[in-house]
Amino acid sequence: MFKRKLSALDYGKDYNPQDETQFRQMAVWLEDMKIRLYPIDGRQSLRDIQNPQWHETFSKYLQDLKFPYNNEMINDRIALSDWLMGTAIRFEYGDNVEKYKPISSNIINNQQKSNSVNQTGNPLEAIDYTSEEFKSGMVKLCELLQIPTKFNDTTAVLRAVSKIITTKLSKEAIDKNQIKEQGSGVDFSIEQMPLGFDTGDKIINEAAKILRLLYIQDLRTLQTKINETIVSVQSFVADPRTDSKLGQIGW
Template sequence: MYRRKLTALGYVQPEGINLNDDKSFKNLIVWLENQKIRSYKIEDRGPINDVDSRDWETNFIKYCGQLNCPIDPKDRPAVVDWLLGLAVHFEYQDNAEKFKQETSENVLNRRSSAPKVVNTNPLDALDFQSPDFIEGVNKLAGLLNINPHPDHLVTLQAISKMVKSRLNNEALQNPGEFVHQGKPYPIFESDLGFETGDFILNNAGKALRLLHIHDLRELQTQINECIVAVQLLTANPKTDTKLGKVGR
């Protein structure tokens, strides 16, 4: 709700204000006083600038009184809105002549003279909810033997995952290392380890358990790769018999 005022004042992160966060709130107050409002003399701004002080809230109440703020200082949204309005007022006073020269015509002329960015990505022009797109996703899923999901975007995620893992250049060159051969694992005939009392929930639990095991195996593979990479950087198997020691 403060974005326009903060943008007009030149605040660094106009969309990153969180009034429930003490640090964000205090930093905004300090910035407004030091850069825009300047109610105190520089040498008198210490109490309001010391955001880590235990007395900061008391000093802030005094600060609001100094400004004759009609808002309860404990009502952060309202008091910030009032302070921003005051800061905009002072900003206009300091640059009145500059703002008087700004007209709607000048603004429109600047916008029209700005270079137009032409988007060349064809994916941005796609309608992901159109019947043709949905039909194309389902047809592609059929070609890859992927069971379609009621939500076509979920089906598209499955297609993307399969393409990355099975149809990349490395997999196409060495299909035996990526496409598992042999008898499929009888997942629904395995023991779940516990009983839910519902056949469908039992099967869902078995599927989730298998997926979890798959994720753990992939994590272990990544850990092993990290260990090998570190060993390559730290190990030096060369033996210098002249020096009578291993390594450098």
């Protein structure tokens, strides 16, 4: 989820936001190398990640950074990681404007050339994902689908929206739910069910029919799980991460 931002910041370590030690190390590294809010001698308490009082120190650090969210968000390591990385990137760009200005100009020129050549191309290319109109529409869509909206990574949110729609709101998913609902209330008499053989005892015959029904039910349950597994694997294999701006498709 954070691979691109950490790569842009030259953070050369693996990162798992749910690992508290890795989170603290990343936060300290961003302060030391990119943000530099405090003077060097004022970072000692923040660097002491084993200190039992580190959480209070970090909360004070976020206040000094003008962290814009409420206190509950301080415990959300994923949202905090996203915000800290975005802040670090902003500071990095501010410190090296002349360095990144040619890159920004080239990107804009390439986009303009692409738009002029591909007037009838993918309509998604024309969307301004940073506009307030897009963000407002995304928030409403996420609220409708009950998807968290606290992340700044619009790519991840769009993937989540796509997953919800394809797995729960597609025609195939709706038809599957309807079949389950319709198939849950079948009424029939066990005497009408053919056994295929006769033991000569009515009670034993009925017991055999019941065992046969249970066996058939187990087979259907197993087949359903197999089908669901196949669909999940196909969905995973057929969902490469695409960055249309970079012209890359793949993992």
